[in-house]
Amino acid sequence: MSAPDGLPPLRAVLAEYGLDPKKALGQNFLLDLNLTGRIARQALPLAGCSVVEIGPGPGGLTRALLANGAEHLTVIEKDSRCLGALAAIAAHYPGRLTAIEGDALKTDVAAFAEGRPLKIVANLPYNIGTQLLLDWVAVPSWPPVWSEATLMFQREVAERIVAKPGTSHYGRLAVLCGWRTKASILFDVGPEAFTPPPKVTSSVVQLHPLAEPIDVPLEALEAVTAAGFGQRRKMLRQSLKPLGGEALLLRADISPQRRAETLSVEEFCRLAALL
Numbered sequence: 001m002s003a004p005d006g007l008p009p010l011r012a013v014l015a016e017y018g019l020d021p022k023k024a025l026g027q028n029f030l031l032d033l034n035l036t037g038r039i040a041r042q043a044l045p046l047a048g049c050s051v052v053e054i055g056p057g058p059g060g061l062t063r064a065l066l067a068n069g070a071e072h073l074t075v076i077e078k079d080s081r082c083l084g085a086l087a088a089i090a091a092h093y094p095g096r097l098t099a100i101e102g103d104a105l106k107t108d109v110a111a112f113a114e115g116r117p118l119k120i121v122a123n124l125p126y127n128i129g130t131q132l133l134l135d136w137v138a139v140p141s142w143p144p145v146w147s148e149a150t151l152m153f154q155r156e157v158a159e160r161i162v163a164k165p166g167t168s169h170y171g172r173l174a175v176l177c178g179w180r181t182k183a184s185i186l187f188d189v190g191p192e193a194f195t196p197p198p199k200v201t202s203s204v205v206q207l208h209p210l211a212e213p214i215d216v217p218l219e220a221l222e223a224v225t226a227a228g229f230g231q232r233r234k235m236l237r238q239s240l241k242p243l244g245g246e247a248l249l250l251r252a253d254i255s256p257q258r259r260a261e262t263l264s265v266e267e268f269c270r271l272a273a274l275l
């Protein structure tokens with residue numbers, strides 16, 4: 001029996017192509033097309049956009065993106081075993097899906113925009129999710145080519161992305177994402193939704209690039225957040241010593257006795273601008 005999109009159910013796809021999940025590739029598959037449809041709909045409208053999906057695996061989210069109107073979808077998958085399943089989806093939606101075997105960490109997604117607004121949608125492999133997000137946020141020039149990213153992370157990572165100052169999850173990731181994007185958690189997905197189930201809850205996060213983030217050099221902001229959060233329990237006059245310590249803080253009108261986790265994104269930018 002086929003699924004509502006006319007393709008085989010995802011469990012049959014796993015069996016047909018021998019896709020037993022590999023932990024090293026962060027393979028926790030979503031086999032419920034209702035759920036992948038819910039994720040895809042967060043990225044609407046898809047028509048008229050270029051869409052990039054990282055790690056399509058057997059194609060549950062890929063199919064949902066196509067069923068919800070994606071006309072120019074590029075998927076990047078490291079596991080060559082998935083390519084047969086993806087080719088079958090491409091044949092079902094002629095001219096709309098390009099599957100690339102490759103490493104997303106070495107792929108510049110901007111290359112797939114082709115003059116259209118670019119949306120990134122993915123159930124990311126948990127082991128490289130943070131690195132990929134930082135690659136997309138810490139690009140040399142801003143605004144980036146992508147106009148929206150809808151991404152599944154482990155809940156704990158999602159909380160670190162959207163964290164506010166003074167909370168335990170607030171750190172380098174929140175400052176960099178808060179500086180250049182508006183990020184929000186859309187909904188949680190329990191472990192039971194995945195095959196195999198991970199140990200923790202996941203969350204879908206959506207990010208939109210800010211048109212005009214505070215104008216400071218990326219390297220300076222990275223340096224000040226790395227130093228501050230590298231020793232987050234210490235007062236800033238101590239943790240920022242290599243960058244100018246107390247004198248730098250006083251010039252930025254920030255008390256040297258404060259700790260990194262109490263500083264707003266704007267205050268980090270003030271420090272970065274003085275480096």
Ligand code: SAM
Pocket residue numbers: 025026027028029030031054055056057058059060061062076077078079082102103104105122123124125126128
């Ligand atoms: N999108 C599918 C789903 O929702 O069922 C699979 C998601 S699974 C969490 C992550 C996928 O990313 C796997 O298919 C895995 O093979 C792929 N992957 C892992 N590392 C990758 C990398 N460096 N580049 C591209 N894909 C990668």
